[in-house]
Amino acid sequence: xxxxxxxxxxxxxxxxxxxxxxxxxxxxxxxxxxxxxxxxxxxxxxxxxxxxxxxxxxxxxxxxxxxxxxxxxxxxxxxxxxxxxxxxxxxxxxxx
Ligand SMILES: C[C@H](O)[C@H](O)[C@H]1CNC2=NC(N)=NC(=O)C2=N1
Numbered sequence: 001x002x003x004x005x006x007x008x009x010x011x012x013x014x015x016x017x018x019x020x021x022x023x024x025x026x027x028x029x030x031x032x033x034x035x036x037x038x039x040x041x042x043x044x045x046x047x048x049x050x051x052x053x054x055x056x057x058x059x060x061x062x063x064x065x066x067x068x069x070x071x072x073x074x075x076x077x078x079x080x081x082x083x084x085x086x087x088x089x090x091x092x093x094x095x096x
Contacts, residue, residue: 003077003082004083005079005080005081006080006086010083014030014085014086014089018030018032018089018093021073021089028074028080029072029080029081030089031073032070032089033069035067035068037067042068042069045095045096046062046064048095052088056087056088058085060073073088073089
């Protein structure tokens with residue numbers, strides 16, 4: 001199902017609201033690195049993100065090494081950024 005991509009203005013607004021996120025060089029994703037006190041805290045965060053993703057049917061591209069988590073958000077159905085990514089980034093920030 002085609003999904004509408006964010007406009008440049010919407011993308012700029014998202015990045016100014018969530019300054020810890022960076023726009024990927026190709027402009028099709030946003031990414032952020034997280035560091036937690038230990039693995040337990042990192043995995044608890046990942047669990048909250050996973051529950052959000054399952055409910056939203058919108059899934060991150062992510063990795064975890066001990067207390068580090070890296071997340072990339074993009075909308076495959078749009079081949080770029082959509083409102084789903086903006087909503088998810090804001091939700092993720094609220095988990096911190
Ligand atoms: C069929 C299912 O609803 C789609 O494949 C969903 C699943 N999760 C998704 N996650 C992301 N990041 N992008 C998508 O386009 C997407 N599409």
